[in-house]
Amino acid sequence: MSSSSRAFPATPSPAFPDEYAHAEIVTSQVPGPKSQQQLARLAALQNTGAINFFADYAASRGNYLVDVDGNRFLDVYGQIASLPIGYNHPKVLEAMSDKDNLAMLAQRPCLGVFPPADWVDRIDDTLLKVAPAGLEDVNTLMCGSCSNENAYKAVFMWFQTKLRGGRPPSEHELETSMTHQLPGTPNLSILSFQGGFHGRLLGCLSTTHSKAIHKVDVPAFDWPVAPFPKLKYPLEAHQAANEAEEARCLEEVKTLLEHSAQVTNPEDSRIAGMIIEPIQAEGGDNHASPAFFRGLRDLAAKYGVAFIVDEVQTGGGSTGKFWAHEHWGLENPPDLVTFSKKMQTGGYFAKKEFRLKEGYRIFNTWMGDPTKMITLKAVLDVVESDSLLENVNITGDYLKAGLSEIAAEFPALVSNVRGQGTYLAMDFPTEAVRNEFVGLMKTKGVASGGCGVNSVRFRPALVFQPKHAAEYLDKMREVCEVLSKA
């Protein structure tokens, strides 16, 4: 029996207004001829190797992304996890048409110098409403990479200020920083994890370890890297082995921190902070237990190192809680939480002790973009009014159960179904089979994306409902039948 002909679990969330009934492919090839034509034009200007197709954003609606050839895709990739409440949500359209927002759309102010009259209200109405418990400070920034790099900078400045006993930089420190000498330019690092992804700018790329093509040929800071647990799924079936693996990784982190703590010569490198994703996304949707993260948090506190949680991809509700680290039950909150993607604006939350005492230290021309706060306001209003976190949990459970069923039917093809909320993933035997699967799903009208070597990740919008999950599952079963006969 097909998934879509079964009864769906009830969700409290209303159906997306005027959404399409289902995906539909109308061209014999995807991308179709019009996409191909645009692609050829763009290829005269830049590398186009990552482009899937050209989209008709005016025609797209809810969970369906329409391309220029009129193909309509069920979107489980969500603009690389950055689509919060679907395409052309009426509340977002309304906000963008609201005359009261026009002046903000028409200027690009320097938020750090001449913030708009209602800037604090806009922060109050959006970021502060969802601020992680215990994190009083917030800075807005442009994108995820920029948010992580500025979090690193805040951590370095905090660490050095702590070493100085709280005093501001001395004249000597200021002078030596201009020629990159000690003590003004310290030899500090951010500890990161194998398989982690924190962006592609030169600082955060030094903490990114997901794919070589992102890193090769680019100079890097030689900062320490710790192992991230390689767990077996389903987690509950491999508890002892997984606990041992996490204990091994925690021990390695402890060794690195212990070594750093014993450094007394300022020429030797010291760890100022560590950064981790709640679920390693680009690296292949790798999970770890709440106990592991609590262990890291405690180690960071013990060794006086900042604990940065990168919620660029996990933040905004798709794990079933607004922030993924809420699943951990931390007693001591993270020191900094970075965000972007579904939040539309970048930025970071931080404990007050990471506030800089001097101006212009965490600063750039724009410090974010107030127009994204307009979108974010509409998004958060809809998340609340439409009970979208509840929807994510209901839909996620339903989708995960369906994926597990298919994995049981095609054990040689699909494995390691995992995740929380709709932030799910599954593995295929090889990269080639995974790519073939994603390609075949696209010909059936599903836009999806891979991660890691052989995984497929689910990153639908929060308005993804059981009926959409059922549509996905039906198509997946068809594709698996084809692939299993190949």
Next chain:
Amino acid sequence: MSSSSRAFPATPSPAFPDEYAHAEIVTSQVPGPKSQQQLARLAALQNTGAINFFADYAASRGNYLVDVDGNRFLDVYGQIASLPIGYNHPKVLEAMSDKDNLAMLAQRPCLGVFPPADWVDRIDDTLLKVAPAGLEDVNTLMCGSCSNENAYKAVFMWFQTKLRGGRPPSEHELETSMTHQLPGTPNLSILSFQGGFHGRLLGCLSTTHSKAIHKVDVPAFDWPVAPFPKLKYPLEAHQAANEAEEARCLEEVKTLLEHSAQVTNPEDSRIAGMIIEPIQAEGGDNHASPAFFRGLRDLAAKYGVAFIVDEVQTGGGSTGKFWAHEHWGLENPPDLVTFSKKMQTGGYFAKKEFRLKEGYRIFNTWMGDPTKMITLKAVLDVVESDSLLENVNITGDYLKAGLSEIAAEFPALVSNVRGQGTYLAMDFPTEAVRNEFVGLMKTKGVASGGCGVNSVRFRPALVFQPKHAAEYLDKMREVCEVLSKA
């Protein structure tokens, strides 16, 4: 006689529609009580050390920035040089209200994966119309720092590809890049200049040498730095000394490049590119001659090093040409030109040889923001229809002559009037006097900004006209009279 009572030179550009007649200060203190109130609220969330006042963007118009207390400032700072055609230009308001643009305002697509249907048209209608001669490629990005860092990455990848004879990275190179080892992670650098500013992310901050407070406490790549000429103004009165100074700097650059060219051990650092601003802005509006820049361009070509021109602040017309490097008369164009600020979108132009052959190498989630292309289209249309480059040249000449007159009247106070178009600057005896000048001008209704240690920079919008320059000059003369009696 006051400047504003004299006849103004004619400009072909129409007056800004419904602009205010003049600046006006209505509170006894600036920032006024409403700004103070907002400031106190924001200070609970972040460092606010760089904030001047809270602005009423809906009430701002043309060259006048209105604050929440109803003070109206003549704006010669232009949102740190990022305001192209004034506040609330009717053409920008129209574009933002255009129903055809609504779908683009309401989504935040991944431009590198699912570009909008009209994306290539939007690039054609904007960036390609103003592309520097000889630079066929363009990539959009988020902001100036992001543009520079991605330009560095493109340069590193180009340099390594060249060393490899054009082949893609090998398996060994890919693998070693994951652990930051040779040969995958090369020891390459970007040569920069003392006093230069290229942003504050960890890579570009390593090439920024303008102010210590931007750099202190942050780890840096130990990359080479060359001297930037310290010229005497007015340039034409010190030709021989200035030529000697530029020759000295070129010689030092040559020595660094020669040294790099002789490196054969891959463990030793090599220069892959150099970056320079046409006018060092944050560093104090430091100029050099076209011959100096031609010399650098030729040295870069001779030593096989990429020549990156950072036009983040100079680009977009305020020097009287759309790109400041057009003043140099280069026979061989720059290899890469980065932009942001007045362009509203970040990005870089490049020669075709800097195009990556593999996808996902110059990549991030958003790759810019199409809504900024809507603004940019309106901006470029107005620059053309209203002859704004001509306006900049006429207004700039008039303002520069007026500043020189005041400098002659107050020689102990104002010196080194310099610049091109309205991209002007002048010096004060000390940082303290400069800050006092900027503060007093603010109490008279002028929003302006410093740069370097003791300079004031002019960064008005392109719609700044002789009458606005006259208003500035009148207020400046009043302030100089007060300061000279102090």
